[in-house]
Amino acid sequence: MLNVPDTEIKEGQFNLLLDNFEGPIDLLLVLARSQKVDLSDISISELADQYINFINEYRNIHIEIAADYLVMAAWLTYLKSRLLLPKEEKTDEYTADELEEALKYQLQRLEAFQNISKIIYSRSLVNRDVFYGGSSEGLKVKYNINYTSNLYDLLKSYSQILKSNEQVKQLTIEYSELYSVDQAVKRLKGIFGNITEWTNFLNVIPNLIKANKTINKSIISSNFVASLELSKNGFIDLKQDESFGNIYIKFNQNG
Amino acid sequence: MDNKDIKILEAILFASGEPLDENDLKEKIKDKNNISKLLLEIKDFYKNRGINLIKTGNKWSFRTAEDLSDELTIFKTQKRKLSRAALETLSIIAYQQPITRSEIENIRGVQMGRGSLDHLMEIGWIRPSGRKSIPGKPTLWSTTDLFVEHFGLNSLSDLPNKEELKASGFLDKRAAIATISDLAKNDENLQGNDNLEQEDENNIDDFIQNT
């Protein structure tokens, strides 16, 4: 019973969420089990295909996928290509066989521990399966105080202090010289009367301070946003004759 | 002994720790009509042991044999958590020792009650360890070997540093915006640890009273 995979993957069944897996090795393990029960006989090359297919199909449906699953897919692709190549000369790097062996080991070891964790948890646990009990009635009892605060409590407490000290630090936001949309709206409203003819937008905005590009950009963009806002409300008209062409602005006397 | 009913009765009477009604016990077993007979059988089995099965009114319970009570005193430990304040103080001392009282107060941002340090000293987890060479020569406080032992450390250097606390999840920010699952989790924690929250005011007076 303990060797049965936690999750069975049938071919073409990709509605499984990766959240159900504890990382790429865990997913590989589940795939491997669907291939063979005995992991030592597993074909790594076949497993690599299975994994890569799974991930590709998965990406078609779920756009988001944790990066480590992709990294593993890339690694397996690499391993597969190495396995297909003729035997290489011995270099400093791992040989394809060694990589294959290592992956098998990793899978078998994880499987062993997954099984063990089930065996351990199926033991008789205190307060779940077996219980302490008894009663001291009838015997003389003396009490000792035993402080049960443990290391966890201590660390938790210190962490709280660290956290609260962090929170107390003040966050100072620097005064910004950037030109705001509000400023631009106010200013444009002030000069409406002068813009009775179509006027190039760039001539309506304040003189640019040459020294600071960022501020200049903010002046242009906030004035632009402001004029969009004002035209939406009917105060002004805007026009642009061609893409990327000049933008013209005019006071809407009916507005 | 093959009688499962007898085993069940024994286990329930043992685990409940208090007298149980014969009718309630009946519910738990198969051979309901024989409940009285089974209980008498158990009573007989234990009659010369250190534990006896006793009937009072219509209720049954295990209790220690009467003839032992005169000579036997057992020591029971009453478990108690440190107050939050004491725990904070202790953790600051553990991490920043040797440290003065007013340095601790600075970190905690509150004045410390009179008994706080005394209490920790009484438990045996902190000790005075010299004086700081600043005006007033305040006492410096450090943790003791008993502290190291009680908290299951091999040495003080085992205390995880800030980075490790973070990596182990202690510094996770949960409080800022509680999600539904956080709330559910907190709830569960509360249920499991009823006694943790109410600890705060267990002070040194209780400590003396109960011993």
Place this chain on the structure above:
Amino acid sequence: MDNKDIKILEAILFASGEPLDENDLKEKIKDKNNISKLLLEIKDFYKNRGINLIKTGNKWSFRTAEDLSDELTIFKTQKRKLSRAALETLSIIAYQQPITRSEIENIRGVQMGRGSLDHLMEIGWIRPSGRKSIPGKPTLWSTTDLFVEHFGLNSLSDLPNKEELKASGFLDKRAAIATISDLAKNDENLQGNDNLEQEDENNIDDFIQNT
């Protein structure tokens, strides 16, 4: 039964309601040298009853019999559910202790979710136990006495299938291969670890159900 010492031992073990150290029990009886023999005698007497005498570590306690767990669900107080990740981590620590966090991660092939270690520590099953003398001096983790007691083990050497695992080479802490585990690590910064946060929800019931 005329052995007063046995009666005394039974009464104390029964009344204490928690595991007691063999040395403390010795204090209470006359025939101190025979304490182990007496305890084994008691253990044998109760072996087929609803209550059993159990030894975990160096401590003895009466507990309800293991095979009655279905009948005793009313007493169930352990509400906390362990995630599959936490359980795997716990068993790796149990068999490989002392072990560092990154060694655990190598075996599981995945970065540890925040909360795994602190959660296990909160339950009281694991503790930091020194630091490994490699660069960075990472914390080593081990299981506690409470773990041994809670899982009804005589001692750590009693862990199931330990020899098998050892023979298969699975108790080696080596990373299977540098490249695989490095890949997993490099990627730590890339992903937001979204899926790790919610691992607590994969609870043990699902885990068992699926097998």
